[in-house]
Amino acid sequence: xQGIHALRRAxxxxxxxxxxxxxxxxxxxxxxxxxxxxxxxxxxxxxxxxDYAGYCMAAASFFAFAHAxxxxxxxxxxxxxxxxxxxxxxxxxTWCFAIGTxxxxxxxxxxxxxxxxxxxxxxxxxxxxxxxxxxxxxxxxIGSIVFAIALTDHLIHVLFSGDHRIExxxxxxxxxx
Amino acid sequence: xxxxxxxxxxxxxxxxxxxxxVWVGLALMGVAFVGMxxxxxRPTGDTMITTIWSASSSWTLTALPLFIWMGEILFRxxxxxxxxxxxxxxxxxxxxxxxxxxxxxxTVFAAVSGSSAATLTTVGKMxxxxxxxxxxxxxxxxxxxxxAATLGLMIPPSLTLIVYGVTxxxxxxxxxxxxxxxxxxxxxxFMGYVAIYSQISNNWNPTPEPKMSFAEKxxxxxxxxxxxxxxxxxxxxxxxxxxxxxxxxxFGVLGSLTLAFSQGSLNWKxxxxxxxxxxxxxxMIALILAGAAFxxxxxxxxxxxxxxxxxxxxxxxxxxELLMVLLVFYIIIGCFLDGISSVVLTMAVVEPMxxxxxxxxxxxxxxxxxxVEMAQITPPIGFNLFVMQGMTSHEMNYIAxxxxxxxLIMVLMVFVLIFFPELATWLPENMRQTxxx
Numbered sequence: 267x268q269g270i271h272a273l274r275r276a277x278x279x280x281x282x283x284x285x286x287x288x289x290x291x292x293x294x295x296x297x298x299x300x301x302x303x304x305x306x307x308x309x310x311x312x313x314x315x316x317d318y319a320g321y322c323m324a325a326a327s328f329f330a331f332a333h334a335x336x337x338x339x340x341x342x343x344x345x346x347x348x349x350x351x352x353x354x355x356x357x358x359x360t361w362c363f364a365i366g367t368x369x370x371x372x373x374x375x376x377x378x379x380x381x382x383x384x385x386x387x388x389x390x391x392x393x394x395x396x397x398x399x400x401x402x403x404x405x406x407x408i409g410s411i412v413f414a415i416a417l418t419d420h421l422i423h424v425l426f427s428g429d430h431r432i433e434x435x436x437x438x439x440x441x442x443x
Numbered sequence: 444x445x446x447x448x449x450x451x452x453x454x455x456x457x458x459x460x461x462x463x464x465v466w467v468g469l470a471l472m473g474v475a476f477v478g479m480x481x482x483x484x485r486p487t488g489d490t491m492i493t494t495i496w497s498a499s500s501s502w503t504l505t506a507l508p509l510f511i512w513m514g515e516i517l518f519r520x521x522x523x524x525x526x527x528x529x530x531x532x533x534x535x536x537x538x539x540x541x542x543x544x545x546x547x548x549x550t551v552f553a554a555v556s557g558s559s560a561a562t563l564t565t566v567g568k569m570x571x572x573x574x575x576x577x578x579x580x581x582x583x584x585x586x587x588x589x590x591a592a593t594l595g596l597m598i599p600p601s602l603t604l605i606v607y608g609v610t611x612x613x614x615x616x617x618x619x620x621x622x623x624x625x626x627x628x629x630x631x632x633f634m635g636y637v638a639i640y641s642q643i644s645n646n647w648n649p650t651p652e653p654k655m656s657f658a659e660k661x662x663x664x665x666x667x668x669x670x671x672x673x674x675x676x677x678x679x680x681x682x683x684x685x686x687x688x689x690x691x692x693x694f695g696v697l698g699s700l701t702l703a704f705s706q707g708s709l710n711w712k713x714x715x716x717x718x719x720x721x722x723x724x725x726x727m728i729a730l731i732l733a734g735a736a737f738x739x740x741x742x743x744x745x746x747x748x749x750x751x752x753x754x755x756x757x758x759x760x761x762x763x764e765l766l767m768v769l770l771v772f773y774i775i776i777g778c779f780l781d782g783i784s785s786v787v788l789t790m791a792v793v794e795p796m797x798x799x800x801x802x803x804x805x806x807x808x809x810x811x812x813x814x815v816e817m818a819q820i821t822p823p824i825g826f827n828l829f830v831m832q833g834m835t836s837h838e839m840n841y842i843a844x845x846x847x848x849x850x851l852i853m854v855l856m857v858f859v860l861i862f863f864p865e866l867a868t869w870l871p872e873n874m875r876q877t878x879x880x
Contacts, residue, residue: 289715289722292512295505299693303686316502319689324500326508327729330722339723340466340730341781345823347464362465369469369476373495376488380496406496 277419284412285333291326291405295319314395321402328409332416338432356428363421363430370414377407446746449481453745467784468727471734478741485744491737498736499729502689503609508725509692510600514556515717515724516699518565520708522670526551527569529667532660535652539637542583545570546637549591550630551667554674555695556595557602558724559819560830563592567834577650582845583640585835589827589842590849591633593816596782598626599678600692603815606728606783607808610735610790615688616681617871618808623678624866625809629856636852669705673698684875731784739791752795765800766861769793770814777818781826785818786811809867810860817853820846 302315334340342362347355383389385400420430456477460470472491479487498504526548534543548566556562567588574584596603599619608615641647655663677695680686686694703709742748755765776785797807819827822843831842860866 285719285722288726289718292508292718292722292725296509296512296693296696299505299509299689300697303690303693319505320500320502323502323505323508323729324496326722327499327726327733330726331730333719334723334726334730335466337723339727340468341727341784342464342466343461343779343824344464345779346462358463361463365460365465365473366469369473372476372488373472373491376492380489380492402500403496406499 277415280412281332281336281416284329284409288326288328288330288333288409291322291329295322295326298322314391314393314397317391317393317395317397321397321405324402325405325409328406329412331409331413335413335416335420336432356424359424359430360421363417363424367414367417367421370410370417374407374410374414377403377410381407450745450747453478453481453747461780466730467780468730468732468734471731471738471788475734475738475741478738478745482741482744482746490740494737494740495733499733501609503615504605504729504732506600506615506687506689506692507602507605507609507728508721509689509696510557510605511602511724512717512721513600513692513695513699514558514561515720516696516703516709516713517552517555517670518561519713519717520699520703521666521706522552523565523569525666525670526566527573529664531573531652532655532663535655537634537638539634539641540579540649541570541574541577541652542579542587542637542641543634545574545584545587546591546630546633549588549594550598550626551670551674553592553594553596553598553626554678555600555670555699557600557605559593559595559816560826562595563588563827563830564834566592567831571835574649577652579649580644580646582841583637585831585837585842586845586847586849587633587637589820589831589846590852591630592827593819593849593853594626594630596816596819597622597629597809597812599623599681600688600695601812602728603782603786603812604808605688606732607786607790607811609732610739610787611794611804613804613808616691617805617874619678619688620682620874621805621809621867621871622812623870625813625856625860628859628866629813629853632852632856633849636848640848669702673702682870682874728783731787735787735791738788742791748792748795751792752799755796756799760800762800762802763861765796765802766810769797770857773811773814774817777815777821778823781824782812782815782818785815803864803868805871806860806864806867810857813853813857813860817850820850 298315298319302312305312347358350358381400381403384403389399391397391399420432424430453474457474460473461467465473476487476491479485479490527544530544530547531541534541534547537543545566548570549562552562552565570588571584575581599622601619601622604618604622605615608618673695676698677691680694681688681691700709703713760768773785776789780788797804819825820843822828822839828839828842831837832839
């Protein structure tokens, strides 16, 4: 049991840390855009700023997927889930997490190949920034790994204890609308 | 014939995944995977990653988290109280009285927030208890607030319009500017309804407001000046071509941080809460957009968009008839999906259709937003109804019923838009070009 508790804590920390990292990338977007504007006004150029902001956007999204999942921020159609009995719901939840987990690991596998080939062939960004493209792509890879782990975690939880640990939060979801 | 079976199978998977409650973004990815496997011999996984990477790392998308963050910051300030205190003296003498603070408050907050739920919460926090204390009819308080909060989607900044713009690759600042006049007209129509209702209703006898001199009114409104300035900077900089949507969003974040700081409501807790909230909401939308990017690629291979566009063309519908078909179509979808998901899910199919029919895509963005707004206040999944339920603990049915007049006004608004398209197209055509797109 000791080991499981330690694992639980470690995983929860991982999701949160990944979320915080995402938030830092969000701040980075803000800084990049402000610096780029200042540069434009003073007649300087900041080559590649839009590209860097784009990379930060991808990082901010992928790193936050797992954290958003845990807080119930990801939108789903819950009409059916709310209408069925407890037993059927457990079955449907298992199906949803199984599909999600499978897709996420599938994504991780191809994201890994993508990054690996970018690195191996030394691909350079097409934009003005001329960044070796595998560097920002790694953020997508790591973020999707954390997301896949989180989905697997919830799937196992649903299988063994019957419920997942996501607090469904319609108000949180509604902030997107 | 075989083609048809494949398309039916493809659509079946789509409904199956979405209907059973797989998270929308993942469901779209799954459907796209099935579509790619059925219709092409291309390497599915590699295509998926390339598409999703370029969709998620796009520069235009960066406006999204920044505008969300701006709304989250202001949501945690004293703006709610200031708004009621600043607006109510001016509304007290209008027919319909302080109910107008709901509508004007929503309009003002909509101009700093892209979300209708956040608009509802911010305005309602203060106005619901205050209006109740003055004995305004409960159904009017609830109904107008639920309805007017949807202006958050239409008046810039609007998250739905950002998502629409990113999906069809159109200028976000143009879409934003296009939303201004229709938003104001809709707000005006809501106010007109309140004024008429207050004159003909029997149970309308709220406590009258104490008289206030002009100087006092101005004094009460002084707290609103910073917000108005913020709105002018954000929208004005886009309209005059000084800034792109993303840059205007950055102004907005800095401005709202300053505003929160000067009010004393900015501390470590509110700062981190707003930041993490924005991170989650933007991740939620990013996942949907990632799935949608892959799906629209897969859709292209199915040939579904092209054959549908040809089918519609063969029917030789007039522009008006086509829009009516789409209106019904989106109202039905809106019963099952939230606004952003229904926009991204359908645009791959609808875009070729409207382009072929010669409908202006900027105008169509505003059209689609009004229709999506209607879905916000109708059961079973109208988000505003849920949020309102959380705030007032009224039954869902009661809230939905109270909002029916607002729903009808929005339907009217759709026709106003169709017959006066200039409402949405005049301003964007006359704005100055943004440096560097």
